[in-house]
Amino acid sequence: MDLQEISDRLEIEGVVIRYTRGIDTGEWDLLDSVFTPDAAIDYTESGGIAEAYPAVKAWLAEVLPAFFPHRMHSLHQLDIAIDGDEATCAAYFHNPMPLDDGQGGHRIVEFGGLYHHTLTRTADGWRSRRLHEQIVWKRGI
Numbered sequence: 001m002d003l004q005e006i007s008d009r010l011e012i013e014g015v016v017i018r019y020t021r022g023i024d025t026g027e028w029d030l031l032d033s034v035f036t037p038d039a040a041i042d043y044t045e046s047g048g049i050a051e052a053y054p055a056v057k058a059w060l061a062e063v064l065p066a067f068f069p070h071r072m073h074s075l076h077q078l079d080i081a082i083d084g085d086e087a088t089c090a091a092y093f094h095n096p097m098p099l100d101d102g103q104g105g106h107r108i109v110e111f112g113g114l115y116h117h118t119l120t121r122t123a124d125g126w127r128s129r130r131l132h133e134q135i136v137w138k139r140g141i
Contacts, residue, residue, distance in 0.1 A: 015117070015127065018033055028060065043133050067099065076092040092113075108139075112138070113136040117131050
C-alpha cells in the first residue's frame, strides 16, 4: 500500500464517520461534507425514502428528531476498494435508538446492517455519490 492509498483510505473512513456523526448529533449541514450535491440515497430497507441528497437531508432533519430524538451508531469492518478517483466502501453498522413507548417510557429499536457507499474524488476531497442502507437485522420494531 503506498502513501496515496493510505491517505485515500483514511479520508474515506472520515467521510463515513462524518456521516454517522451528522446523523447522530443532528448536525445536518455536516452531511454536506459527506455527499455530492446529486448523491442518490436509499433508506427503503429501514422504512425510509430513496431520493436525491437534498430531499433526503430535509427528510432526515424532519423525521429523525421527531421519532428518534437520540441516535448512536457504531461502525465496524470498513471494506474500502479504491480504483483511481472512484471507490466503494461497505461498512457494518449497529444503530440502537430509544423510541417513545406511548406510556411515558421508551423502548430500544435497533438496526444492524451495512452502509454501501459509492464514492468519488472531488476538488473538496472524497464524497459519497450513492448510499444504500442494507438492513440485515432489526429488533424492537
